[in-house]
Amino acid sequence: MWSVLHRRQFAIIAGLMQTVFILLFAKYVKYIDPLDDSRRVYSGTDYPLFQDVHLMIFVGFGFLMAFLKRYGFSAVSVNLLLSAFVIQFAMLLRGFLTVAFNETGLFSIGIPEMISAESSCAAVLITMGVLLGRLTPVQFLLLAFFETLLNVVVEHFVFNYLHVNDSGRSLSVHTFGAYFGLAAALVGHKKNVMEMDEHGGIHHSDLFSMIGTLLLWVFFPSFNAAIQEPEDARHRAIMNTYLAMASSTVTTFMISSCVDDLGRFNMIHIQSSTLAGGVAIGSAANAVLYPYHAVIVGVVSAILSVIGHAWISPRLERTFHLFDTCGVHNLHGMPGILAGLLSIGFAYFYEPESYGKTLYHIYPYWVGGELNGDRDNVSQAQYQAIGLVVILVTAIIGGLLTGCILKIKVWNQVDDPDFPHGEMNYYAQSDVNFLSKYKHAQEQQRLREREQMHEIY
Secondary structure: OHHHHHHOHHHHHHHHHHHHHHHHHHHHEEEOOOOOOOOOOOHHHHHHHHHHHHHHHHHHHHHHOOOOOOOHHHHHHHHHHHHHHHHHHHHHHHHHOOHHHHHHOOEEEOHHHHHHHHHHHHHHHHHHHHHOOOOOHHHHHHHHHHHHHHHHHHHHHHHHOOOOOOOOOHHHHHHHHHHHHHHHHHHHOOOOOOOOOOOOOOHHHHHHHHHHHHHHHHHHHHHHHOOOOOHHHHHHHHHHHHHHHHHHHHHHHHHHHHHOOOOOOOHHHHHHHHHHHHHHOHHHOOOOOOHHHHHHHHHHHHHHHHHHHHHHHHHHHHHHOOOOOOOHHHHHHHHHHHHHHHHHHHHHHOOHHHHHHHHHHHOOOEEOOOOOEOEOHHHHHHHHHHHHHHHHHHHHHHHHHHHHHHOOOOOOOOOOOOOOOOOOOOOOOOOOOOOOHHHHHHHHHHHHHHHHHHHHO
16 A cells, blocks of 8 residues: 555645646636736737746756756656646745735736746756756655745745845845755755766767757846846846856856866856856846946856866765755856845945936835835845845755655655665656666666576576
8 A cells, every 4th residue: 555655646746736726726816908007918028038938947947957867858857847837836826925816816817927937947947956866756846846835935025025136036046946955955965866877977968958058048138038127127137148148158168178187178067157147147137237247247157157066066065965966056056146246236336327217127115216215225235135145044944944854754765775676767668767876786786697597597
């Protein structure tokens, strides 16, 4: 009976959650009226940006994590599973926090809500990158549930009560997802167990990962600009991201060559650090007024990211046994913190008059706005710092607690000695298994011994 429950655990939990989603959508959700002037619905401009973000989430992130030779299929498929789950859950959570729901018991969804749901997917997929190869589908689903719940609530607090400018979601998505995953990994103390030999990837798996990098690179300006308004802020977000990405890419190749004894390029750096500029510029993408500032941000983020891959990550593994499968700390974590620090600096040093009427869209609680705020350069910079601290603290605490929950033996575990090899393979007719490389080697040895005995007799 227990064995049957373990085999069907994922189907039972996923089925229950999907049933709950259906009931909640039926009772509380309606489509937005596109003719209602009180809501921003620009299908002609919003939907193309949504498509870009959609492609980043479902294809870019999926292929980016396909570098493990024994886990490529699973990385892409679990990416699809978690994205589809989080889209529904995040829409419901955000709707329950709206004023309309509090007043009428219903809330509307449209293209802006679709874009926001995709950003919640990105946070979960970033966390998945830390833990890739160490969790079963059931554990990933539970991880997505707890992380999305905490992420949406914290994001609501940071944006609507602290009035922090995080236009490209570098704090609420990249920083939160990275340190949530790292905290969960710290509790787990488990290496990637999907590896069957000492090398992480092969030629075609690294090529697929590079395709994911290119997709993310091309569409990153859309990700940072998708929720911006008005149009001049969106234009700045696109241009600043574009320039930061370009400079971070050139710098990544340069620094990667410098840290190698023979002056070669490291594909791990190329696949990851070339994207750091888009992360680092994200929080202030709508606020940066001068192109050369965006270029400098890209350069600094790439240097930080490559140094992280070359020296910081190995030291974290040796000292704290903190294993980061996809190098998320170097792509999303440290550049995300850099984005938060830059948002403090830009809020403090830029003259508010330079933004014109856009000022109150970027900093809604600035003095003289519709919200009757009382902020100036100093106070807004202080709130930006508070927002960064809140994101970090909640992500780390939430990750630690979620990691403890996922370790409970009632959930299917990757390295489960109670099941023989192959019985816990969740992907039929694939090479993926949920045994460690050591147990896999033991099973292979037993199979060879059986074959030898069969030949003798």
